[in-house]
Amino acid sequence: MLGYFLATLIGLSLGLLGGGGSILTVPILVYAMNMDAKLSIALSLAIVAVTSLIGVWSHYKNGNVDLKVAAVFAPVAMIGTFLGAKLSSFMSGQVQLILFAAIMLLASFFMLRPKKERAEDSQSKEMNIPLIAIEGLIVGVVTGLVGVGGGFLIVPALALLGGVEMKKAVGTSLLIISLKSFSGFAGYATMIDIPWAFLGKFILFSGVGIIIGSGLVKHISQDKLKKAFAVFLIVMGIFILYKNRAQLIPSVQKTTQTGQTL
Numbered sequence: 001m002l003g004y005f006l007a008t009l010i011g012l013s014l015g016l017l018g019g020g021g022s023i024l025t026v027p028i029l030v031y032a033m034n035m036d037a038k039l040s041i042a043l044s045l046a047i048v049a050v051t052s053l054i055g056v057w058s059h060y061k062n063g064n065v066d067l068k069v070a071a072v073f074a075p076v077a078m079i080g081t082f083l084g085a086k087l088s089s090f091m092s093g094q095v096q097l098i099l100f101a102a103i104m105l106l107a108s109f110f111m112l113r114p115k116k117e118r119a120e121d122s123q124s125k126e127m128n129i130p131l132i133a134i135e136g137l138i139v140g141v142v143t144g145l146v147g148v149g150g151g152f153l154i155v156p157a158l159a160l161l162g163g164v165e166m167k168k169a170v171g172t173s174l175l176i177i178s179l180k181s182f183s184g185f186a187g188y189a190t191m192i193d194i195p196w197a198f199l200g201k202f203i204l205f206s207g208v209g210i211i212i213g214s215g216l217v218k219h220i221s222q223d224k225l226k227k228a229f230a231v232f233l234i235v236m237g238i239f240i241l242y243k244n245r246a247q248l249i250p251s252v253q254k255t256t257q258t259g260q261t262l
Contacts, residue, residue, distance in 0.1 A: 002032060005205075007209065008205045008212075011211070012209040012210070014206075015213020025048060026041055026044045026147050036093060038191075041100075042085075042194070043194070043195075045081075046182075046199055048147075049178050049181035050178075051210050052149070053175075053178040054207050055213075056171065058214045064172075069132070069158055069162040073172075074175070077176055077180040078179055081180040081181070082144060082187040083140070084140060084141040084145040085184045085185075085188045086187050087141070089191060092247075094247045096145060100147070101236075101237040101241045102237070104237035108233040108234045109230075110153075131161045132158075136176075139180075144184040149181060151173050156169075
């Protein structure tokens, strides 16, 4: 039940922040539910895909989804995510977790830095299609490799390169995250065995979470929430790096192997 309670928190994060759910999902599956790293990344993509899609509906009803921008960003991101999933077969689960931790620390930097109002600039800019496509491909590959939705990269990209106002950037980001996460999951589905019953239950709880989060978003300070979440990401990122330190520091690995031999 702890895992399903944490699944609800994943949905809350997506509902409140428009992202962050995928960054919670992998550590929960690996460290709270003792799952293999590669399986956790694959399931994370499916969980975030469905949960984000649920969240898109409320944003769409409020006119906060820019389908034109999504039509440019999403296809290349989906291709990148599928390729990233396939490339993951050349990496160990530990290396993927180290890369994942690095992404967590990068996300915390974006969340902690001072907010700049760019509403007027974004509305006056025309959509930079080539740059949007390039970033979509890069973010997609990262998503496929480590299971991170990349909302913290997509939202500013849509605002600065797509000329999208922030509210629409969040809603459009959820749609893009959902589509490319489905693509990444399809890439993993042929490489691992999927526990469909568990996946269905986990998605159910995270779906409830995003519905609750979407309702609470008007009553909670976004700035304070992002800062608290950023601190959590720093702690978790350092924890994951520590748990996989043998891959980072050869001497630790040698000491471990020597100890096992003795």
